[in-house]
Amino acid sequence: MTQIHVTATVNGDPVEFLCDPRETLLDVLRDRLGLTGTKEGCGTGDCGACSVTLGGRVVCSCLVLGAEADGAEIGTVEGMADSETLHPLQRKFIEHAALQCGICTPGILVAAKNLLERTPNPTETEVRYWLAGNLCRCTGYDKIVQAVMDAAEEMREIP
Amino acid sequence: MALDDTRITGFKVVGTRPDRPDGLDKVTGRAKYGADATAPGMLFGAIVRSPHAHARILGIDTSRAEAMHEVKAVVTRADFAPGLTGENLNVLENVMAGEKALYDGHAVAAVAATTALAARDAARLVEVEYEILPHVTDVDAAMEEGAPVIRADAADGSVPEGMHPNVVRYHESGHGNVDEGFAEADLVIEEHFTTEATHQGYIEPHACLATLGADGKGDLWCSTQGHWIAQKTCAALLGLEQSALRVTASEIGGGFGGKTTVFIEPVALALSRKTSRPVKIVMSRSEVFRATGPTSSTSMDVRIGMKKDGTITAGQGVFRLQGGAFPGAPMEFTAMCAFAPYNLKHVHQVGYDVICNRPKQAAYRAPGSPMAAFAVESVIDELCNRLGLDPIEVRLKNGSKEGTKASFGPTWDRIGLIETLEAARDHPHYSAPLNEGEGRGVSCGFWFNHAGETSVTLALSEDGTVQLMVGTPDIGGSRASMAIMAAEELGVPYDRVRVTVADTASLGYNDVSHGSRVTYASGLATIQAARDTIRKLCGRAAAKWGIDPEAVEWRDGCAVPSGPNAGEFDPMPIADIAARMGRTGGPIVGHYEVTPEGAGVSFATHIVDAAVDRETGATEVSRYTVVQDAGKAIHPSYVEGQYQGGAAQGIGWALNEEYVYGDDGRLQNPGFLDYRIPVASDLPMIDTVIVEVPNPGHPYGVRGVGETSICPPLAAIANAVSNAAGVRMRDLPMRPARVLEALQDRTGE
Ligand code: FES
Numbered sequence A: 001m002t003q004i005h006v007t008a009t010v011n012g013d014p015v016e017f018l019c020d021p022r023e024t025l026l027d028v029l030r031d032r033l034g035l036t037g038t039k040e041g042c043g044t045g046d047c048g049a050c051s052v053t054l055g056g057r058v059v060c061s062c063l064v065l066g067a068e069a070d071g072a073e074i075g076t077v078e079g080m081a082d083s084e085t086l087h088p089l090q091r092k093f094i095e096h097a098a099l100q101c102g103i104c105t106p107g108i109l110v111a112a113k114n115l116l117e118r119t120p121n122p123t124e125t126e127v128r129y130w131l132a133g134n135l136c137r138c139t140g141y142d143k144i145v146q147a148v149m150d151a152a153e154e155m156r157e158i159p
Numbered sequence B: 001m002a003l004d005d006t007r008i009t010g011f012k013v014v015g016t017r018p019d020r021p022d023g024l025d026k027v028t029g030r031a032k033y034g035a036d037a038t039a040p041g042m043l044f045g046a047i048v049r050s051p052h053a054h055a056r057i058l059g060i061d062t063s064r065a066e067a068m069h070e071v072k073a074v075v076t077r078a079d080f081a082p083g084l085t086g087e088n089l090n091v092l093e094n095v096m097a098g099e100k101a102l103y104d105g106h107a108v109a110a111v112a113a114t115t116a117l118a119a120r121d122a123a124r125l126v127e128v129e130y131e132i133l134p135h136v137t138d139v140d141a142a143m144e145e146g147a148p149v150i151r152a153d154a155a156d157g158s159v160p161e162g163m164h165p166n167v168v169r170y171h172e173s174g175h176g177n178v179d180e181g182f183a184e185a186d187l188v189i190e191e192h193f194t195t196e197a198t199h200q201g202y203i204e205p206h207a208c209l210a211t212l213g214a215d216g217k218g219d220l221w222c223s224t225q226g227h228w229i230a231q232k233t234c235a236a237l238l239g240l241e242q243s244a245l246r247v248t249a250s251e252i253g254g255g256f257g258g259k260t261t262v263f264i265e266p267v268a269l270a271l272s273r274k275t276s277r278p279v280k281i282v283m284s285r286s287e288v289f290r291a292t293g294p295t296s297s298t299s300m301d302v303r304i305g306m307k308k309d310g311t312i313t314a315g316q317g318v319f320r321l322q323g324g325a326f327p328g329a330p331m332e333f334t335a336m337c338a339f340a341p342y343n344l345k346h347v348h349q350v351g352y353d354v355i356c357n358r359p360k361q362a363a364y365r366a367p368g369s370p371m372a373a374f375a376v377e378s379v380i381d382e383l384c385n386r387l388g389l390d391p392i393e394v395r396l397k398n399g400s401k402e403g404t405k406a407s408f409g410p411t412w413d414r415i416g417l418i419e420t421l422e423a424a425r426d427h428p429h430y431s432a433p434l435n436e437g438e439g440r441g442v443s444c445g446f447w448f449n450h451a452g453e454t455s456v457t458l459a460l461s462e463d464g465t466v467q468l469m470v471g472t473p474d475i476g477g478s479r480a481s482m483a484i485m486a487a488e489e490l491g492v493p494y495d496r497v498r499v500t501v502a503d504t505a506s507l508g509y510n511d512v513s514h515g516s517r518v519t520y521a522s523g524l525a526t527i528q529a530a531r532d533t534i535r536k537l538c539g540r541a542a543a544k545w546g547i548d549p550e551a552v553e554w555r556d557g558c559a560v561p562s563g564p565n566a567g568e569f570d571p572m573p574i575a576d577i578a579a580r581m582g583r584t585g586g587p588i589v590g591h592y593e594v595t596p597e598g599a600g601v602s603f604a605t606h607i608v609d610a611a612v613d614r615e616t617g618a619t620e621v622s623r624y625t626v627v628q629d630a631g632k633a634i635h636p637s638y639v640e641g642q643y644q645g646g647a648a649q650g651i652g653w654a655l656n657e658e659y660v661y662g663d664d665g666r667l668q669n670p671g672f673l674d675y676r677i678p679v680a681s682d683l684p685m686i687d688t689v690i691v692e693v694p695n696p697g698h699p700y701g702v703r704g705v706g707e708t709s710i711c712p713p714l715a716a717i718a719n720a721v722s723n724a725a726g727v728r729m730r731d732l733p734m735r736p737a738r739v740l741e742a743l744q745d746r747t748g749e
């Protein structure tokens, strides 16, 4: 099948790739660009492990075609830390033991970062509903919610 | 130095909450899970699965698939080792069907192609001719006369005569005379309960990358809870020598018991052998649901007698579990756990392992126990309600303790059930007033915990830092606990210990990360490997000082002379000894190999408040408290995490999750949309209380904590919902329609 040529920006870097018309953005990120931090838990938009930002909005990359990403700005977990400095959310997730197996973590971090960019002072309920599309089977979400709230507080103090 | 049995108190590192060593990798996306590996020249595998619940395979035509130029190989059952017996045969039969497809989703063939898309296309071109056979998916129906026979000779000698061939194993245990006990009771309640099959629901689907050459030597990378069992099983299924296959465990994205066996790994190896190229297989979510092990569904009858003062006079249970098309439903665990929390004079339990046309069940967190607790603890709650007794006081009155005889035989060692009940009773949650429409439920739960073969190596680096190699995949922060225990013993800072999960070629055999055994058994071996290292360190210091090794002690990371004749020397730090080790006798390495005894059982008590919406039947869990005995919490955050995670899975099991089969025997809901696990907005914060009643079988008192946390929730939530709704809920899940129906039955609407 003829491959499609796509150019996009991933975590600020220009990228170029060929992809099959049926390949998803998730497939492209993982298999063509080597960015395996974004995970596949279901491939049907139900788990959020594949969450990335596309033009500033959180999307399930398994529901976006690679070809659709042409010209888009994409953000993944690999772009969260500023070189050596972790994003406060990343630090707080480690500190609060908000991951057990860690497979849900990249998607949750991407989604939570997007939440805090929009809502710097979320309530517990807002955090829970914002993350309702990101499944975690290990933690019961308790420590995840606490880590997000704590990161939000720290980010408000040090703008 | 008699270090072997030393029990430390006054911990320095144990009980603290340092950052986990693999945290950075896991928050940056760097950690490599099963599907994250690639190899040059790699092919992609895809599996052809039966759409029928029960069918004879008449023929497989692979010609159209093979005609695709991207396709490099197709394998069927003929590509695996012949002549297997016992569990190896069962696993092979499950991994690749032989004469019959036994459930919807059963693998019948597999292809390898140059791209994942081509592999999937090719799988659709494999033509299988089936003769459809009658099927059965319900446990009670499968036991009935006239039910389709799934596998003729699957039953073992334990099954009483006259039972349907689908009953493949039987268990009976207990003591006393239950009839006598029931005669002493003021009230006897007998109820029938059912639970549906649920899936472990790990977010990472099974994934592997296999390389196997014509010389019979291979490498396997896979997401597994136990790479030695994967090595052993794959070697058997492929007809290889065990040591010829090196298995590396990837980071693992959840398992909960479901990754303690193999599914795609032998298939990838077979495809690799046929193509001489690396083959990667990653399951889709629907494959995970249809073809990997969910837990058993159950049908249970429980009868309990109680006196007016709350004394339980007798308990009796019959537990029927289906485990899919293969023997192995954990009915003996259900039976043994059922009355374990209680000190009963008269108790009797029976279990049936029943096969039907569903995927082979796999272990799921305390396999068999949560269902038992659901039935027993519901009846106890009903007895308390009718006799007007406090549910915690009744449990305290009848609770098992050190020296009492367990319902399944042994006499209890030091156990912590009573302590969890007392802590629950004294917790503010238990005395907090309920809101309108809410009910409160309490339940206890029990799990045995497991020890298993364990092997650990600890090597010193020249700069005095420590490399610890364990063989138990880190499924939820165990590297942190291992580093803590090594640091505690050696007297070095926590972050000087680097923990690696070694591959099968680098360490002796290690049992699977299951049975809540990792912190207990790998922890025990880590402590002993550190003590072995310390003996060697002290020996080097003694040689240097020219004194007897017995006169050297290890204190705060240094060798120090001790005893009246040791002489006066400055403490010798670990780094100094390490720097000179090449010249003083060679590398310093400690190790320990063991199958420990004394895993130390664990009990928990949970309290739940739940509100039931009378119009929709929907349940909201409004408050949840877990109280559990950890023996000793090495890293309390990860202990709490296990408590919370188990409770959350229990909430899903109690309220939403179930395998739904159609009349055609096909699974109706193989995806997270229709098989709904709890999401963040479904749950409250989950409060935890860590009780520490030391396990005499571990140097620090550790008991495993991973599994017990899922034992009480089904019953605790059912009790809360029943109390809120004013009607006893005996069937799980308590989905809204079911609760609504129960409410309507009660009010006669
Ligand atoms: S993989 Fe995209 S939502 Fe699950």
Ligand code: FES
Pocket (backbone or CB within 6 Å): A098, A099, A100, A101, A102, A103, A104, A105, A135, A136, A137, A138, A139, B203, B253, B254
């Ligand atoms: S930490 Fe395992 S799924 Fe979230």
